[in-house]
Amino acid sequence: MKPLLLTDLDDTLFQTARKMPLDAAKIPAAQGLQGGVISFMHPWQHDFIHWALGCMHVVPVTARGIESFQRVQLPFQHAAVCVHGAAILNPQGMLDADWHAYMRQQLAPYQPRLPALLASALQTGEMLGLSLRGWLESVEDYAAYLVVKSNASRPEDLQQLLHALRETLDLHGFYIHMNANNLALLPDPVNKRAAAAEILRRHTAAHGRVPVFGLGDSVSDLGFMRLCDFAAFPPPSQLGGQLP
Numbered sequence: 001m002k003p004l005l006l007t008d009l010d011d012t013l014f015q016t017a018r019k020m021p022l023d024a025a026k027i028p029a030a031q032g033l034q035g036g037v038i039s040f041m042h043p044w045q046h047d048f049i050h051w052a053l054g055c056m057h058v059v060p061v062t063a064r065g066i067e068s069f070q071r072v073q074l075p076f077q078h079a080a081v082c083v084h085g086a087a088i089l090n091p092q093g094m095l096d097a098d099w100h101a102y103m104r105q106q107l108a109p110y111q112p113r114l115p116a117l118l119a120s121a122l123q124t125g126e127m128l129g130l131s132l133r134g135w136l137e138s139v140e141d142y143a144a145y146l147v148v149k150s151n152a153s154r155p156e157d158l159q160q161l162l163h164a165l166r167e168t169l170d171l172h173g174f175y176i177h178m179n180a181n182n183l184a185l186l187p188d189p190v191n192k193r194a195a196a197a198e199i200l201r202r203h204t205a206a207h208g209r210v211p212v213f214g215l216g217d218s219v220s221d222l223g224f225m226r227l228c229d230f231a232a233f234p235p236p237s238q239l240g241g242q243l244p
Helices: 043-055 064-069 097-110 112-128 154-170 194-206 219-225
Strands: 006-007 027-031 037-041 057-060 080-081 087-089 131-138 143-151 176-179 181-187 210-217 230-232
Touching: 006 112, 006 194, 037 097, 037 112, 037 230, 043 097, 043 112, 043 194, 057 080, 057 143, 064 143, 080 176, 080 194, 087 097, 087 194, 097 143, 112 143, 112 154, 131 154, 143 154, 154 176, 154 181, 176 219, 194 219, 210 219
Parallel strands: 006 057, 006 210, 210 230
Antiparallel strands: 027 037, 080 087, 131 143, 143 181, 176 181
Protein backbone atom coordinates (compact mmCIF):
# COMPACT_ATOMS: atom_id res chain seq x y z
CA MET A 1 0.00 0.00 0.00
CA LYS A 2 1.25 3.48 -0.83
CA PRO A 3 2.41 5.78 1.97
CA LEU A 4 0.28 8.82 2.84
CA LEU A 5 1.59 12.38 2.54
CA LEU A 6 -0.21 15.19 4.38
CA THR A 7 1.14 18.48 3.06
CA ASP A 8 0.62 22.19 3.44
CA LEU A 9 0.70 24.16 0.18
CA ASP A 10 1.73 27.82 0.35
CA ASP A 11 5.38 28.34 1.30
CA THR A 12 5.81 24.56 1.42
CA LEU A 13 5.21 23.29 -2.13
CA PHE A 14 5.16 26.71 -3.80
CA GLN A 15 5.34 30.44 -3.03
CA THR A 16 4.82 33.89 -4.53
CA ALA A 17 7.43 35.23 -6.93
CA ARG A 18 8.68 37.84 -4.44
CA LYS A 19 9.87 35.01 -2.18
CA MET A 20 12.05 33.59 -4.97
CA PRO A 21 15.32 34.91 -6.42
CA LEU A 22 14.77 37.17 -9.41
CA ASP A 23 16.72 34.83 -11.69
CA ALA A 24 15.08 31.63 -10.42
CA ALA A 25 13.22 29.39 -12.86
CA LYS A 26 9.54 29.72 -11.99
CA ILE A 27 6.94 27.05 -12.78
CA PRO A 28 3.27 28.16 -12.42
CA ALA A 29 1.54 26.66 -9.40
CA ALA A 30 -1.60 28.66 -8.60
CA GLN A 31 -3.73 31.40 -10.10
CA GLY A 32 -5.07 34.52 -8.42
CA LEU A 33 -8.62 35.86 -8.43
CA GLN A 34 -8.05 37.69 -11.72
CA GLY A 35 -6.74 34.58 -13.46
CA GLY A 36 -3.04 35.42 -13.58
CA VAL A 37 -0.45 33.12 -12.01
CA ILE A 38 0.58 34.40 -8.57
CA SER A 39 2.31 31.36 -7.05
CA PHE A 40 5.24 29.43 -8.48
CA MET A 41 7.38 26.36 -7.90
CA HIS A 42 11.10 25.95 -8.15
CA PRO A 43 11.93 23.10 -10.54
CA TRP A 44 12.95 20.94 -7.57
CA GLN A 45 9.58 21.61 -5.89
CA HIS A 46 7.82 20.64 -9.12
CA ASP A 47 9.86 17.45 -9.40
CA PHE A 48 9.28 16.51 -5.77
CA ILE A 49 5.51 16.89 -5.72
CA HIS A 50 5.03 15.08 -9.03
CA TRP A 51 7.23 12.26 -7.74
CA ALA A 52 5.11 12.15 -4.57
CA LEU A 53 1.86 12.16 -6.55
CA GLY A 54 3.09 9.09 -8.40
CA CYS A 55 4.08 7.01 -5.39
CA MET A 56 2.01 8.29 -2.43
CA HIS A 57 -1.54 9.21 -1.53
CA VAL A 58 -1.14 12.99 -1.29
CA VAL A 59 -3.64 14.98 0.80
CA PRO A 60 -3.30 18.79 0.89
CA VAL A 61 -3.85 20.33 4.33
CA THR A 62 -4.22 24.04 3.70
CA ALA A 63 -5.62 27.29 5.07
CA ARG A 64 -6.81 28.14 1.57
CA GLY A 65 -10.51 28.59 1.01
CA ILE A 66 -12.20 26.15 -1.32
CA GLU A 67 -12.18 28.46 -4.36
CA SER A 68 -8.57 29.40 -3.69
CA PHE A 69 -7.64 25.72 -3.45
CA GLN A 70 -9.35 25.07 -6.78
CA ARG A 71 -6.97 27.56 -8.40
CA VAL A 72 -3.94 25.44 -7.46
CA GLN A 73 -2.56 23.85 -10.61
CA LEU A 74 -1.53 20.48 -9.22
CA PRO A 75 -3.30 17.18 -10.05
CA PHE A 76 -4.36 16.08 -6.57
CA GLN A 77 -6.49 12.94 -6.73
CA HIS A 78 -7.57 12.26 -3.15
CA ALA A 79 -9.24 14.16 -0.33
CA ALA A 80 -8.17 17.66 0.72
CA VAL A 81 -8.36 19.65 3.94
CA CYS A 82 -9.17 23.32 3.35
CA VAL A 83 -10.02 26.46 5.36
CA HIS A 84 -7.64 25.47 8.19
CA GLY A 85 -9.64 22.29 8.71
CA ALA A 86 -13.14 23.74 8.53
CA ALA A 87 -13.71 21.82 5.30
CA ILE A 88 -12.79 18.41 3.94
CA LEU A 89 -13.22 17.86 0.21
CA ASN A 90 -13.74 14.45 -1.33
CA PRO A 91 -11.65 13.32 -4.35
CA GLN A 92 -14.24 14.93 -6.64
CA GLY A 93 -13.68 18.31 -4.98
CA MET A 94 -17.06 18.37 -3.23
CA LEU A 95 -17.65 19.07 0.45
CA ASP A 96 -17.57 15.96 2.59
CA ALA A 97 -21.12 15.86 3.96
CA ASP A 98 -20.32 14.31 7.34
CA TRP A 99 -17.50 16.72 8.17
CA HIS A 100 -19.56 19.63 6.83
CA ALA A 101 -22.45 18.81 9.17
CA TYR A 102 -20.07 18.38 12.10
CA MET A 103 -18.34 21.71 11.52
CA ARG A 104 -21.62 23.58 11.07
CA GLN A 105 -22.62 22.38 14.52
CA GLN A 106 -19.25 23.28 16.02
CA LEU A 107 -19.21 26.75 14.49
CA ALA A 108 -22.83 27.72 15.14
CA PRO A 109 -21.97 29.63 18.37
CA TYR A 110 -19.28 31.60 16.52
CA GLN A 111 -21.47 32.95 13.72
CA PRO A 112 -22.45 36.20 15.50
CA ARG A 113 -18.96 36.63 16.98
CA LEU A 114 -16.86 36.34 13.84
CA PRO A 115 -18.33 39.30 11.87
CA ALA A 116 -18.33 41.43 15.02
CA LEU A 117 -14.70 40.51 15.72
CA LEU A 118 -13.65 41.38 12.18
CA ALA A 119 -15.40 44.75 12.38
CA SER A 120 -13.73 45.47 15.72
CA ALA A 121 -10.31 44.48 14.39
CA LEU A 122 -10.55 46.79 11.38
CA GLN A 123 -11.96 49.62 13.48
CA THR A 124 -9.15 49.20 16.02
CA GLY A 125 -6.61 49.25 13.22
CA GLU A 126 -8.09 52.47 11.88
CA MET A 127 -7.91 54.06 15.35
CA LEU A 128 -4.25 53.05 15.54
CA GLY A 129 -3.57 54.64 12.15
CA LEU A 130 -2.85 51.31 10.47
CA SER A 131 -3.72 50.49 6.88
CA LEU A 132 -5.31 47.05 7.01
CA ARG A 133 -7.63 44.80 5.08
CA GLY A 134 -9.53 41.82 6.39
CA TRP A 135 -12.18 39.28 5.56
CA LEU A 136 -13.95 36.16 6.77
CA GLU A 137 -13.01 32.79 5.34
CA SER A 138 -16.23 30.82 4.95
CA VAL A 139 -17.53 27.41 3.98
CA GLU A 140 -20.73 27.88 2.02
CA ASP A 141 -22.92 30.02 4.25
CA TYR A 142 -21.05 29.85 7.55
CA ALA A 143 -18.01 31.81 8.63
CA ALA A 144 -14.98 29.78 9.68
CA TYR A 145 -12.32 32.30 10.73
CA LEU A 146 -11.06 35.81 10.05
CA VAL A 147 -7.90 37.09 8.37
CA VAL A 148 -6.28 40.52 8.62
CA LYS A 149 -3.36 41.74 6.49
CA SER A 150 -1.32 44.92 6.45
CA ASN A 151 -1.67 46.86 3.20
CA ALA A 152 1.94 47.97 3.69
CA SER A 153 3.06 44.33 4.28
CA ARG A 154 4.28 45.32 7.75
CA PRO A 155 4.11 42.40 10.22
CA GLU A 156 4.81 44.86 13.03
CA ASP A 157 1.46 46.55 12.28
CA LEU A 158 -0.29 43.22 12.83
CA GLN A 159 1.60 42.73 16.08
CA GLN A 160 0.42 46.16 17.23
CA LEU A 161 -3.15 45.32 16.27
CA LEU A 162 -3.02 41.97 18.05
CA HIS A 163 -1.73 43.59 21.24
CA ALA A 164 -4.63 46.07 21.15
CA LEU A 165 -7.21 43.34 20.50
CA ARG A 166 -5.94 41.29 23.42
CA GLU A 167 -6.29 44.36 25.63
CA THR A 168 -9.80 45.29 24.55
CA LEU A 169 -11.69 42.21 23.32
CA ASP A 170 -12.81 38.87 24.70
CA LEU A 171 -10.94 36.33 22.60
CA HIS A 172 -12.04 33.33 24.67
CA GLY A 173 -12.70 30.39 22.37
CA PHE A 174 -10.29 31.64 19.71
CA TYR A 175 -6.64 30.97 19.00
CA ILE A 176 -4.26 33.12 16.99
CA HIS A 177 -2.03 32.29 14.06
CA MET A 178 0.45 34.83 12.72
CA ASN A 179 2.95 34.26 9.95
CA ALA A 180 4.59 37.12 8.05
CA ASN A 181 1.79 39.41 6.80
CA ASN A 182 -1.06 37.17 7.92
CA LEU A 183 -2.98 37.45 11.18
CA ALA A 184 -5.74 34.87 11.61
CA LEU A 185 -8.15 34.56 14.52
CA LEU A 186 -9.63 31.08 14.50
CA PRO A 187 -12.35 29.40 16.57
CA ASP A 188 -10.93 26.54 18.59
CA PRO A 189 -12.82 23.88 16.56
CA VAL A 190 -11.17 25.06 13.33
CA ASN A 191 -7.74 23.45 13.14
CA LYS A 192 -5.76 21.41 10.67
CA ARG A 193 -4.97 18.69 13.21
CA ALA A 194 -8.60 17.71 13.81
CA ALA A 195 -9.38 17.44 10.10
CA ALA A 196 -6.13 15.58 9.39
CA ALA A 197 -6.93 13.15 12.21
CA GLU A 198 -10.26 12.40 10.52
CA ILE A 199 -8.47 11.84 7.20
CA LEU A 200 -6.06 9.45 8.93
CA ARG A 201 -8.89 7.59 10.65
CA ARG A 202 -10.69 7.02 7.37
CA HIS A 203 -7.53 6.13 5.46
CA THR A 204 -6.49 3.58 8.08
CA ALA A 205 -9.97 2.04 8.09
CA ALA A 206 -9.87 1.68 4.31
CA HIS A 207 -6.23 0.76 3.69
CA GLY A 208 -4.71 -0.32 7.00
CA ARG A 209 -1.70 1.21 8.70
CA VAL A 210 0.71 2.86 6.26
CA PRO A 211 3.70 5.19 6.74
CA VAL A 212 2.52 8.78 7.10
CA PHE A 213 4.63 11.77 6.09
CA GLY A 214 3.89 15.41 6.93
CA LEU A 215 5.14 18.63 5.30
CA GLY A 216 4.49 22.17 6.51
CA ASP A 217 6.11 25.55 6.99
CA SER A 218 4.36 27.26 9.89
CA VAL A 219 3.47 26.78 13.53
CA SER A 220 -0.13 26.12 12.52
CA ASP A 221 1.06 23.01 10.66
CA LEU A 222 2.67 21.41 13.70
CA GLY A 223 -0.62 19.96 14.91
CA PHE A 224 -1.14 17.71 11.89
CA MET A 225 2.60 17.11 11.43
CA ARG A 226 2.73 15.57 14.91
CA LEU A 227 0.21 12.95 13.76
CA CYS A 228 2.70 11.69 11.18
CA ASP A 229 5.51 9.15 11.38
CA PHE A 230 7.92 11.54 9.67
CA ALA A 231 7.73 15.34 9.37
CA ALA A 232 9.73 17.91 7.41
CA PHE A 233 9.71 21.64 6.70
CA PRO A 234 11.56 24.06 4.40
CA PRO A 235 14.51 25.66 6.25
CA PRO A 236 13.51 29.19 5.09
CA SER A 237 10.16 29.09 6.89
CA GLN A 238 8.53 30.02 10.18
CA LEU A 239 9.37 26.57 11.55
CA GLY A 240 12.89 26.66 10.17
CA GLY A 241 13.41 30.06 11.73
CA GLN A 242 12.92 28.58 15.18
CA LEU A 243 16.00 26.41 14.85
CA PRO A 244 19.17 27.63 16.58
